[in-house]
Amino acid sequence: MSKPDFVLDARLEADTRLVASLALCDVRLMNDTRYAWLVLVPRQAGLVEITDLAANEQTLLWQEVNRASAALREIAPCDKLNLGALGNIVRQLHVHIVARREGDAAWPGPVWGHGHAQPYADTSLAARLDALRQALAKITG
Template identity: 65%
Template sequence: MTTTDFALDPRLTADTQHVASLPLCEVLLMNDTRFPWLVLVPRQTNRVEICDLAPEQQAVLWQEVKRSADALRAVAPFDKLNLGALGNIVRQLHVHVVGRTDGDAAWPGPVWGSGKALPYEPAAQAQQIQALRRALGVD
């Protein structure tokens, strides 16, 4: 299910750290400690919307979203799950999987464009990625 000329949008590369490769998607950790936040990017070129994927790829995408949400909840429990595939700034198809907690830095509004990101310290980021990899079953 990969495309050989797939490349991650530079803005996603700048804002995230690689966690794992699933059958369809790259799983990325958003570099913002304020929220448990993953981004899934299908390895498909020229896709902007979820409906641009073939039906069987859409099914795999939602399975991987569920798997990632479960892993995120296991590593950083939260009250509410937010999913989004906005693409207004980064056109490359990607799905945000964000854990929200009542009273978090953006509550009850959206996380997108809310305040300034608080980046992970390198050691904490490495620990978070390792914990997510274990929870995803790819460690």
């Protein structure tokens, strides 16, 4: 369901790394070792709100959120899974999935705007991406 005029927002491009492309969304890993954090971005231009998607695409979005959430929880067990589609800074529609643990860097507050990102080292980034890809593949069949 990629649209030819889709361009990923520059901030999302800079802050995340591609994990996989699902039917509607790219699944991206936030490049911050403090949290297990995915971002799903529907590959359609001009989307700001979830309600900008057609009804069938909204359903597909939530199915993909469920699959990505399950994969994230498999590799990063958590106390609470946070979901959010804020868009106050980056207007392009994207959904955050953050596996929170009691005592993490921002607990119990929100992760947005808390401190500075601690990027993955190349080897740990590659390992995290591989683990997520395997978990997604296992869940999607």
